[in-house]
Amino acid sequence: MNTTVGAARGALQIISLTKRYTTGGHTVDALDGVSLSVPEGTFTAVMGPSGSGKSTLLHCAVGLDRPDSGSITVDGTVLDGLGERGLTEFRRARVGFVFQSYNLVGALTAAQNTVLPARLAGRRTTREEALDALDGVGLRDRADHRPHQLSGGEQQRVAIARAVLNRPALICADEPTGALDLTRGRQVLDHLRAAVDLHGRTVLVVTHDPSVAARADRVVFMADGQVVDGIGGDGSGRLDAGEIAVRMAGLEET
Numbered sequence: 001m002n003t004t005v006g007a008a009r010g011a012l013q014i015i016s017l018t019k020r021y022t023t024g025g026h027t028v029d030a031l032d033g034v035s036l037s038v039p040e041g042t043f044t045a046v047m048g049p050s051g052s053g054k055s056t057l058l059h060c061a062v063g064l065d066r067p068d069s070g071s072i073t074v075d076g077t078v079l080d081g082l083g084e085r086g087l088t089e090f091r092r093a094r095v096g097f098v099f100q101s102y103n104l105v106g107a108l109t110a111a112q113n114t115v116l117p118a119r120l121a122g123r124r125t126t127r128e129e130a131l132d133a134l135d136g137v138g139l140r141d142r143a144d145h146r147p148h149q150l151s152g153g154e155q156q157r158v159a160i161a162r163a164v165l166n167r168p169a170l171i172c173a174d175e176p177t178g179a180l181d182l183t184r185g186r187q188v189l190d191h192l193r194a195a196v197d198l199h200g201r202t203v204l205v206v207t208h209d210p211s212v213a214a215r216a217d218r219v220v221f222m223a224d225g226q227v228v229d230g231i232g233g234d235g236s237g238r239l240d241a242g243e244i245a246v247r248m249a250g251l252e253e254t
């Protein structure tokens with residue numbers, strides 16, 4: 001089944017993506033014909049049972065992994081034919097990461113980490129720019145701290161400042177609040193929301209948490225490597241965490 005959710009044009013367009021893993025004679029269709037369009041300036045959450053293909057989808061969308069077939073376009077850049085070097089340049093210039101496994105460089109200060117992707121992409125940056133970005137996540141006074149001197153939540157906020165400063169076409173987050181307490185998790189979501197509402201960024205978040213998904217404009221549900229359901233995205237206002245939890249429970253039962 002191919003399911004297309006959302007508008008025809010967008011910051012991210014995924015068409016008929018497939019990805020199969022074969023390990024020790026065992027085959028898994030991690031992505032089984034996923035089509036998804038994420039409009040610019042929106043916040044989309046991806047939910048689904050464990051093993052449904054969420055991380056694989058996110059990794060393919062940002063060029064960290066390659067699908068077996070299908071097409072991915074991010075803000076006009078078609079990833080399909082890009083070589084390793086092209087993909088690396090694409091990631092540096094066009095995507096902001098808030099991933100647990102793609103975190104801050106330990107030897108650099110918060111300010112240096114914040115401007116790192118922009119510098120790697122060849123853009124000149126100033127300390128003032130870094131301080132402004134850190135100010136946006138309430139961490140201006142921590143600019144000269146190194147990651148080990150920051151809490152987990154503060155590190156996530158530096159990752160968000162970094163993601164926003166680089167002006168990427170797409171900000172992707174994998175369980176951005178997973179390791180955080182309620183208050184810090186809420187702050188991280190406030191900052192991601194502000195990146196969309198104040199800076200017009202496009203955000204894609206994978207989460208298991210209905211209250212996190214409820215902060216999105218739209219929730220896309222996956223099961224068995226396919227997009228099987230969606231909620232929101234029609235501009236009708238706040239999503240309801242209870243409704244999201246009910247849909248998730250339905251997927252986990254099947």
Ligand SMILES: Nc1ncnc2c1ncn2[C@@H]1O[C@H](COP(=O)(O)OP(=O)(O)OP(=O)(O)O)[C@@H](O)[C@H]1O
Nearest residue numbers: 021023028030048049050051052053054055056057
């Ligand atoms: N490198 C790999 N080798 C073999 N199988 C893999 C690999 N990566 C993922 N898979 C399999 O592909 C399927 C989808 O995995 P994926 O990590 O995308 O799911 P997920 O929805 O993100 O799960 P979770 O919520 O548990 O993180 C799973 O069955 C998983 O075991």
